[in-house]
Amino acid sequence: MAAISREEVAHLARLSRLAVTEEELDTFAGQLDVILQAVAQVGEVTAADIPPTSHSVPLTNVLRDDVVTPCLTPEEALSGAPDAEEQRFRVPRILDEDVAS
Amino acid sequence: MSDLTRMTATEIAGLVAGGETSAVEVTRAHLDRIAAVDDRVHAFLHVDSAGALAAARQVDDRRAAGEQLGPLAGVPVAVKDVLATKGVPTTVGSKILQGWRPPYDATIVQRLRAAGTVMLGKTNMDEFAMGSSTEYSAYGVTHNPWDLDRIPGGSGGGSAAALAAYEAPLAIGSDTGGSIRQPGAVTGTVGAKPTYGGTSRYGLVAFSSSLDTPGPCARTVLDAALLHEVIGGHDPRDSTSIPQPVPDVVAAAKLGATGDLTGVKLGIVSEFTGEGAEPGVLAAFRESVDALTKLGAEIVEVSCPNFKYALPAYYLIAPSECSSNLARFDGVRFGLRVGDDGNRSLEEVMSLTREAGFGPEVKRRIMIGTYALSSGYYDAYYGQAQKVRTLITRDFTAAFEQVDALISPTTPFVAFPIGARTSDPYQMYLADLFTIPTNLYGGPGISVPCGLSDGLPVGLQIMAPTMADDRMYRVAAALESVVGTFTPPAL
Amino acid sequence: MTTTLPAYDEVVARYEPVIGLETHVELGTNTKMFCGCPTDFGGEPNTRVCPVCLGLPGSLPVANKAAIEATIRIGLALNCSIAEWCRFARKNYFYPDMPKNFQISQYDEPLCVDGYLDVEVNGELVRIGIERVHLEEDTGKTLHVGGATGRIHGATESLVDYNRAGIPLVEIVTKPVPGTGALAPEVAKAYVAELRDVIRSLGVSDVRMEEGSLRCDVNTSLNLPGEEWGTRTETKNVNSLRSVERAVRSEILRQASVLDAGGRIFQETRHFQEDTGDTRPGRSKETATDYRYFPEPDLVPLAPDAVWVAELKAALPELPRLHRRRLQEQWGLSELDMQSVLNAGAVELIEQTIAAGATPAAARKWWLGELSRRANETGAELSDVGATPEQVAELQGLVDAGKLNDKLARTVLEGVVAGEGSPTEVMANRNLEVVSDTGALTAAVDEAIAANPGIADKIRSGKVAAAGALVGAVMKTTRGQADAKTVRELILERLSAQG
């Protein structure tokens, strides 16, 4: 049985903001299925008493003093912007106002 | 003067320091070499001739003014295009960053400048460091100087190839699953992945934050150690940077070069000498093991039973982190924007931009990661992979109670022909089979040339405990003192 | 379509509301949460940004110690337990005001958990449970262009300024609060007001709702007595104390009318409308957002040790509610009087005025009297009315010393508020000091007696009460600068001497 369907791949593409083509969907569906079946092997280890590792360095409380450091100039900040207006980054109209929290 | 491009970094630095040549002369020689061969190798994405010559002139001026210069002053270095360089194009091998000139320098780049090294330019890589061959670069494949029809490894194939083609004596790479060591192995050069946290990630365009480790590439172990010393050490701008001095890797390399490994106990990872590796690779590895024994090392077999889960765990953790890290490439603040025709919504423009800007491997990994982090799948995939990470760390810890360092072939196979594995992404992933456990654990690993198989280089990997990077340099230098360095056929 | 809403009293007699509040507070640190950019308000767009808060490729966050400490202090003030070990998490979603397209926040490991805040409503103490207090980063600001009213809807493009992006934001989430009945809206308001006072007393934020440094989301649900809690809605955009109260109230009424009509309440996000006082639905989403939280790999865990937490706890100020109790006793105020002080927002001003030398009664008289009246007239906050506690104390000092009478003092205050200087300066410049030169006064009194022989006769004949008219005449000629009591004595003295 396939680990992932073509529809699921289409959904993942939408979530990932990738306007994939129909042709790509076919290819990716097959490839992602192979990869996901292979990586599902991690399920073989019994996990009850094993703590997860998120960081390999044994550090805690790495903190910075509350001291101001120099900023970029607005010119530098906007230097890479595809589009700017009134010293702000310009973007096309936004559809979904709910996403902002 | 003999050919400056054939010299080691140590030799070049000595000549510059002694006034026998100038940094400008050294830089010119390398720029000439790049001009002569890089159309065939394609190691560089951007050659910064003007910047390099200016930096070289500064070194010469400082020397003339009687300033005390560092041990690598005047030595050219090629920098993987994954590090932000102020005012110099930084693409990460991706179209999505085409033309981006960062307004800041990575910490490592700052340290390279401060040490008086001369940055020649930015080297080719698999897009966002995802790949093992540079075939996934958006700007064309890099060719292995040993055989131009073969891959130079990846993701840091550009840096490794630049060394093998004598375009640069030193290079910087980044290693998330083997991207320094595997290219080192297949190009007959030295590549070291430092302890995670031992080199700063500030300014390293992130692929997988908990695994990414920048590190040195060179043609000799001592050169790699010298470069490691320059770029390593605590950086307050990276929260995961270890607040300790760099282990004395240079002294360790010098000690190893004496060829004495008496009292050193090495463990062969038995899981990595079985059917997964090519016979030619195993043969070269076995010969090196004999050589190490002759140098006085005690060698035992060590089993790391959970290493078999390293590859699947890696291909969950890295894509998951990448799916989040790469979300910022949306055509708003920097880089490419596609489809903004005044009618389309932001969401559509973002999706078109990312579709056009990312290559297929990057898209695959973003989608795998998005999947693995989804609430319904998190525990079975990402959560489980993080537990595997714990098990792998336990394997390493147990092994290092028995031995000082672990050894294995660096890669299961030598450089493969260009195009041989691109149709099956998972086959490509297997190139990192032996290098990935180290990244999951966080310890250091080095690949050092150990022989040839059918005329192509084979690498031996040495893995050490975290913050014991010096150990692997000692063993690597000892092996190098016996097997020597390897020179590819003339280009 | 208009639906008639049922009467509030009638609704809360039938339904039991459950409320919950999520409050975001921008911390007043010098720098942002994860970089050294300043947090000052009102800079030119994109002048308070760096590679980190712009989310440029390769940049990395480093947590601000002051923000961590401020959060722990808030947690301690709210009686929370402080996590011994916790991590930041990434909350992933695409939005242009979020530079990295993920927000560094905390998910299942908040810094502070399980506390409470006692608030007073109508003299009764209500304990509000605190679920969690966690730290996250703020977003940038988006300007919508081309639409009718600067709203996102109908806009043709948007412009983003990242000055605010990365400012530390503390989120305080209550447990559900049942059992408040008809008082639910007032409880919600009292909680936010109390929380604001607590945070202000800690000095970790200026908590100004109007500038957006304190923002509120209000959860409301209704259920029939004895039944399970109803489905809750989340109302966003609630940006003043009064709005908190109105939002709960209008949501209770709206939900009741839906339920009464046999409808169902959907879990949804609604937006409070400042102008109408009701809530409107946000755009509906087909699927709930999956934020794909995972531990932030670029930041190492926080592990506040016991010593550090104990130090922070030892340095906590007195809680505002207890502080107010103590002041009420010290000032000798009744419950009602204290309430009017609170309502006027005059506690600190009175405290400072007393500290500057005035008596509690005098301080309260000025702030609740003349100054409150002026604040009401101009619509200003009492603290921005134009007089400082020091000036008020100085003014009262002049009265006590007999240099000003009440009427003159009010005139002087007018000058102070108008920016003419300190009370002493205004008094001098406007020449308002009480006339105490008896020679000049005697002349004025004699003049008044001479001009009003009939009244003078009455006084001579023992009708002392008639002296008031002569006092008035004298005050008129001295332009109010005489002390009425002195004038009266002088009149009686002159008339008996002549008698």
Ligand SMILES: [Zn+2]
């Ligand atoms: Zn910043």
